[in-house]
Amino acid sequence: MGKFFITTPVYYVNDVPHLGHAYTTIAADTLSRYRRLLGDEVFFLTGTDEHGSKILQAARQKNISPQKLADEMTARFKNLWEKLSISYSDFIRTTDQKHIKVVQNVFSRLHEKGDIYKGKYSGWYCVPCESFWLESQLKDKKFCPECKRETVKLEEDSYFFSLSKYQKPLLDYYNENPDFVLPSTRKNEVVEFVKRGLRDISVTRLNLEWGIPCPVDEQHSIYVWVDALINYISALGYSLEEERFFTFWPADVHLVGKDILKFHAIIWPALLMAIGIKLPGMVFAHGWWMIKGEKMSKSRKNVVEPEWIIDRFGSDYLRYFLLREVPFGEDGNFSPALFVKRVNSDLANDLGNLLNRTLTLVVKHFQAKVPRPGKINAQDDELKGKIDSLPDNLQNFMDRLSFSQAFDSIWEVVRGANLYLDRCAPWRLVKKGETERMGSVLYNVLEIIRILTVVLFPFIPRGAEKMWKQLGMEDILSEQKLKDAVKWGKLPFALEVKKPEPVFPRIKEEDFYEVERET
């Protein structure tokens, strides 16, 4: 039983929450819930990144203050997390006073240490957009990629972080901690990148109104990464509440999308080395969801709105699909057909129906009371054997964030239970008058379902709660601990089960399109 600190990125509030945000956050939530199930003290951090000229501009267009805009967007994120049953411990905003203070403290420390120095930043500046671009980003080598107008080469004062100093220490760290960056193919990319040499990075901007003031030079504001990344330690009170900070730091897992991996795997550890605190245990970069093989994007108008899906099908279906369909780390394809297929065959047909058919028999033949188990035979042992190996399997897969494989191991049990029911055929036993054996069989299946429910809770919390209630369990599901829960025989006999009602109703592809047409 230890502590477990997991984070999502702080999401940039220039965009409404989309499937990608939901994906990262669902994964983090599932991992958090799983660690709680193991008995760990979990700190699960998410939040929003609210500074920058993009936000300022968007706010101006709407004629509201940037803070107001950020407030609105943050509310949307929180609302989505509520709908998705996201059990975060803290929601950090980069506009929080605490965060601002910590960023400034960190900046000052870096400055004192000599890891930040004043230099000249030069780039291609678009006056109307008030933003700098790299030569590689320009359209036809001189036009702004956003507004297509001509840019000018501009040089201005800026403070730099000596990232280059950390090339060697970073390479050593990757070497000594092979699981620091995962999946391994991403790690290769990062290592290769660092090997080619690192340039110092500009960490302040002049004339950036909507940003954290630089503590050593009032004309400057702190630019993106030193602001955003520090959320991971500001939320814990770094430099403010040391005791609390050291309770949870270092982070065990930083979950990120593959697009921001390098910031987390290179700049972030370098910053931490510079201020002299421990490095996180793991940075895991997951993949993207594609539509018909294409990346989702607003311009392609193929964005999947997580809220539509949740409102129509419930949060569990989305959680289940995203974590089950594709190995975490790889890109996946999202389509109504795939979604419907996955959810129907696994949740409705295999799992939901297992509960349903079992409860029906108990209600019909045992007055809805959990029967008393009798003698155990070889078939029963085989069934129980499937539970014995489950915790270890889960542990192995969850340690590697292999959600899909974790599901595989759970579904082996689900299938095993359906098979056991068919083999034992209690509906035939009742005709033969073998009620005692029938009772045993049903008890065993109910017991399997009880354990499955506990194990599934981190993944599909709402459905698991419903299953728990139908079983008639009175303990609190969220307080169950895996170690105890998997012990055989914890289901009290004579417990009154509920009349079954489909927990995971089947859905149709048409339902999906109706939703999309409406909007």
Add this chain to the structure above:
RNA sequence: GGCGGCGUAGCUCAGCUGGAAAGAGCACACGGCUCAUACCCGUGGAGUCCGGGGUUCGAAUCCCCGCGCCGCUACCA
């Protein structure tokens, strides 16, 4: 261009450091069951394991060449 990865049943993919008759899920076909959310259970399929060469007693698994895909190659979160 450089570095890395991938190419296995109709589809999505497991097959790690070489060795039993090449696997899973889905789809499909046939059969069983009837407790159940038209569910569940069983059986089946002629797969050049991208192509070619090599190492080996033996390769999907190692080496070389070729073909076809894909990722990374920094300051946009």
